[in-house]
Amino acid sequence: MSxxxxxxxxxxSISFRVEKNVNYSFTKFDNKLEKFIENFKLAGGETVESPxxxxxxxxxxFGVAENGACFINSVKERKLYTFYSxxxxxxxxxxxVNTMEEAMQIAKIDDFAMFLCGPSKTADxxxxxxxxxHGAKRVGIVLE
Amino acid sequence: xxxxxxTDWLNRALWYVRKKRDAAAKSVPEWEELRKAASNIKAHTxxxxxxxxxxxxxxxxxxxxxxxxAIDAKEHNRIVESILQKFGAKKIVKSKxxxxxxxxxxPYLENRGYEVIDTDLGERIVxxxxxxxxHIVLPAIHLKKEQVAEIFKQNSSDPTYLTGVAREQLRKxxxxxxxxxxxxxxxxxxxxAFVVCTNEGNADLGTSLAKxxxxxxxxxxxxxxxxxLGVFLRLLARSATGQAITTYSSIFKKPSExxxxxxxxxxxxRSKILSETKFTNALKCIRCGACMNTCxxxxxxGGHEYNYVIPGPIGSCLGAAxxxxxxxxxxFASTLCGSCDNVCPVKIDLHEQLLxxxxxxxxxxxxxxxxxxxxxxxxxxxxxxxxxxxxxxxxMPHSFYKKAWGSSRTVxxxxxxxxxxxxxxxxxx
Numbered sequence: 001m002s003x004x005x006x007x008x009x010x011x012x013s014i015s016f017r018v019e020k021n022v023n024y025s026f027t028k029f030d031n032k033l034e035k036f037i038e039n040f041k042l043a044g045g046e047t048v049e050s051p052x053x054x055x056x057x058x059x060x061x062f063g064v065a066e067n068g069a070c071f072i073n074s075v076k077e078r079k080l081y082t083f084y085s086x087x088x089x090x091x092x093x094x095x096x097v098n099t100m101e102e103a104m105q106i107a108k109i110d111d112f113a114m115f116l117c118g119p120s121k122t123a124d125x126x127x128x129x130x131x132x133x134h135g136a137k138r139v140g141i142v143l144e
Numbered sequence: 145x146x147x148x149x150x151t152d153w154l155n156r157a158l159w160y161v162r163k164k165r166d167a168a169a170k171s172v173p174e175w176e177e178l179r180k181a182a183s184n185i186k187a188h189t190x191x192x193x194x195x196x197x198x199x200x201x202x203x204x205x206x207x208x209x210x211x212x213x214a215i216d217a218k219e220h221n222r223i224v225e226s227i228l229q230k231f232g233a234k235k236i237v238k239s240k241x242x243x244x245x246x247x248x249x250x251p252y253l254e255n256r257g258y259e260v261i262d263t264d265l266g267e268r269i270v271x272x273x274x275x276x277x278x279h280i281v282l283p284a285i286h287l288k289k290e291q292v293a294e295i296f297k298q299n300s301s302d303p304t305y306l307t308g309v310a311r312e313q314l315r316k317x318x319x320x321x322x323x324x325x326x327x328x329x330x331x332x333x334x335x336x337a338f339v340v341c342t343n344e345g346n347a348d349l350g351t352s353l354a355k356x357x358x359x360x361x362x363x364x365x366x367x368x369x370x371x372x373l374g375v376f377l378r379l380l381a382r383s384a385t386g387q388a389i390t391t392y393s394s395i396f397k398k399p400s401e402x403x404x405x406x407x408x409x410x411x412x413x414r415s416k417i418l419s420e421t422k423f424t425n426a427l428k429c430i431r432c433g434a435c436m437n438t439c440x441x442x443x444x445x446g447g448h449e450y451n452y453v454i455p456g457p458i459g460s461c462l463g464a465a466x467x468x469x470x471x472x473x474x475x476f477a478s479t480l481c482g483s484c485d486n487v488c489p490v491k492i493d494l495h496e497q498l499l500x501x502x503x504x505x506x507x508x509x510x511x512x513x514x515x516x517x518x519x520x521x522x523x524x525x526x527x528x529x530x531x532x533x534x535x536x537x538x539x540m541p542h543s544f545y546k547k548a549w550g551s552s553r554t555v556x557x558x559x560x561x562x563x564x565x566x567x568x569x570x571x572x573x
Contacts, residue, residue: 003201003213006411010363011194013419018187024371025177039388066172066378067388078352078400082345082392100374100389107370109337111207111398115377117389120345124266124282126289127157128303133265134311134318135345135392 026099032065033143036096039068040141043118044131048088048140055084056136058116062095064103069117070141071103074110081114082135089116093143151554155443157285162437164386165487172382182379183491185372186428190418196333196366197409203336204407207398212408217247220410224249224325224358227406228258231356233322237314239340239347240264241327242280242431243360243410246453249325261317263346265310269295278447278552280454281384281433286446286552314346324350328361328407329430330376334369337397338407341380341390348392352400359396360408363415364427376430379489383432413466422500423465428490429458435484435494441477448552450474457484457494464501472505534562 029035037047045068051057058080060070070089075081097103107113120135131137169175189196201211214220220243228236236253238244238260250260250271262271266283270276273295277283284292293301296309326347330339338359340347351357367373381387399405417423436442436456447455452463452471460478463471475498484494523529542555549555561569 001213002215002219005215006213006363006409006415007194007197009411009415010197010418013415014191014193015419015421015424017191018184020184020188020368022181022184022372022375023177024181024375025174027173043387043389043391064389069389069393078348081394082349082352100377101371102374104370104374109335109370109395109397112400113395113397114348115389115393117391117393120343120391122265122307122344123385124264124269124284125292125303125306126287127160127282127285128289130304130307132311133307133344133346134263134314134349 024101026101027066028098029065032096032098033093035065036063036068037143039066040070040118041068043068044121045118045139045141048142051088051090051140051142054086054088054138054140056080056087058087058089060089060091060116061108062097062103062106063091064098064100064115065096066099067117069115071107071113071115073108073113075112078112081116082120085132085136086138086140087116087136088140088142090142090144151556152444154286154446158437158443161282161385162434162487165383165434165437166386168382168386168388172378178375178379179489179491181375182430182489183428185367185375186430186490187425189366189368190364190424190427193363193366193418196368197363200331200333200336200366201409203334204338205336207336208405209336209396209399210404210406212406214408214410214412216412220247220360220408220412221249221252223408224360225253225256227356227358228253228323231323233258233356235259235261235317235321236323236325237261237263237317237321237346237350237354238267238325239327239342239350240267240283241325241360242454243327243362244325245277246412247410261314261321263314263318263350264342264344265307268310268314272296276448276453278455279433279436280431286448318349318353321350321354323356323358324354325358325360326351328359328365329380330367330373331361331365332368332370332373332395333366335395335397337395338365339373339393339395341377341393343385343387343391345392348394351396355403357396357399357403357405358408359405360410362410362412364429380430380432383434383487383489417462417465420465423461423497425492426458426461426465426497428492429462430490432489434487434489438483438487440479440481440483445477445550446552449550450477457498458492461492461494461497461501464505465497468501468504468508472501472508475499475501475505538562
């Protein structure tokens with residue numbers, strides 16, 4: 001069986017061991033909310049007052065300040081994340097963490113989760129940034 | 145219509161991506177700490193890989209993910225086909241996976257009557273152009289927008305317009321696909337889940353619409369915990385494109401109701417690399433492409449001139465370590481400047497491995513003693529012969545150099561006067 005052959009081959013191949021010795025350090029921002037909004041906008045997102053005018057409304061469990069990403073867990077219909085042209089995210093502005101390390105400490109994944117950061121984009125044609133490759137062309141956020 | 149007499153544009157395009165990486169790295173005060181952490185996590189994982197693979201499989205199975213194992217490329221392709229047959233799938237949408245390139249999955253399936261659509265825009269462009277990707281992150285970086293317009297049979301070469309055309313065309317494929325194939329950026333052992341990162345959303349669109357999701361991964365893609373994933377998600381996009389994070393970082397844990405997720409774990413020579421102490425560290429690679437963007441040789445050669453599926457410094461290490469006779473020459477396409485080591489987010493000792501691979505190559509392949517080298521030595525020995533030879537070479541047509549210079553690169557114009565001629569004129573008047 002291939003499984004056993006591969007595991008045997010791997011076990012036999014390991015010639016030295018490295019022990020795990022990680023310092024999960026991370027920056028703490030003075031103003032997490034401000035940093036979050038700045039990075040969310042940098043990724044092409046926009047802050048909005050209301051969810052009016054968007055195709056899809058998604059609820060984020062928390063946001064990450066260092067990159068403007070929103071953690072969205074287990075939406076029933078997975079095509080909601082990328083099929084529609086515009087998405088608005090609802091996020092409690094007090095639920096923002098500093099970095100991804102902190103995010104992983106509180107992230108709960110039921111069956112599928114996504115860090116969503118702004119509209120779909122590509123720079124595959126001569127490095128020119130184009131918004132709206134396959135996913136949403138417009139991503140807004142309502143901070144409650 | 146812009147002219148292509150500028151042979152330096154690819155170099156500048158890649159260096160621009162390097163500069164974006166630098167800006168991103170500088171904005172993270174603990175960047176070097178992150179690199180150390182990532183290097184340690186990967187080194188630990190691959191040196192305990194048997195344990196982590198078993199843990200990952202156990203948890204993935206509990207989540208309802210169907211796990212398959214493939215010893216080599218052939219088996220990988222056969223397993224993909226068997227899953228497609230099970231579902232009666234004929235049309236497949238694929239998001240970026242260098243592993244599928246390595247296994248040559250597309251031609252395998254197409255020869256058996258399947259339709260495979262690459263959905264990452266860069267990959268779709270090279271697919272339509274019947275070329276191979278020239279970079280693992282930026283597959284079409286070697287193409288100008290006028291060339292892309294031609295490939296899409298459009299009159300405008302405006303990137304926004306062309307992307308819109310691709311979006312519309314590919315939507316139709318997404319909506320009619322039977323199966324979606326993706327790669328895997330990271331497989332989290334303690335969660336039994338795997339992660340796919342994209343900017344375009346093609347992996348998510350494809351997998352959310354098709355009834356079966358086939359994910360393929362090399363054995364080295366494992367990370368121990370969700371906490372470890374955090375470290376890598378901080379480093380990956382910043383190293384690859386200078387973004388803080390990709391637009392979509394999706395964690396697949398359980399299939400949607402009524403659908404299936406099949407994960408194929410592939411060896412295909414990786415355990416062999418693992419067994420060579422000097423080259424084990426090449427398996428830490430997280431496929432960010434930073435080494436390619438900084439390499440002075442890659443920037444001026446482009447990915448097509450490397451004869452392995454992955455080009456650049458890491459490709460040279462992985463290819464040569466896998467098959468020294470077939471790919472060992474790539475280890476010589478390097479100045480050993482070490483710039484790649486500096487940008488590698490997992491601190492692979494790339495330039496040291498390249499040097500060691502040169503030694504291995506020399507052992508494996510005997511010296512060429514053909515007429516060309518004998519002639520070259522004679523010419524180099526006698527100054528008059530050398531002068532005559534350089535004069536002749538100066539006026540040879542471009543076709544003479546095409547093979548040596550590289551089929552995908554433009555041969556530059558020869559100078560009218562040689563350096564020694566100019567020197568003689570200026571100093572001796």
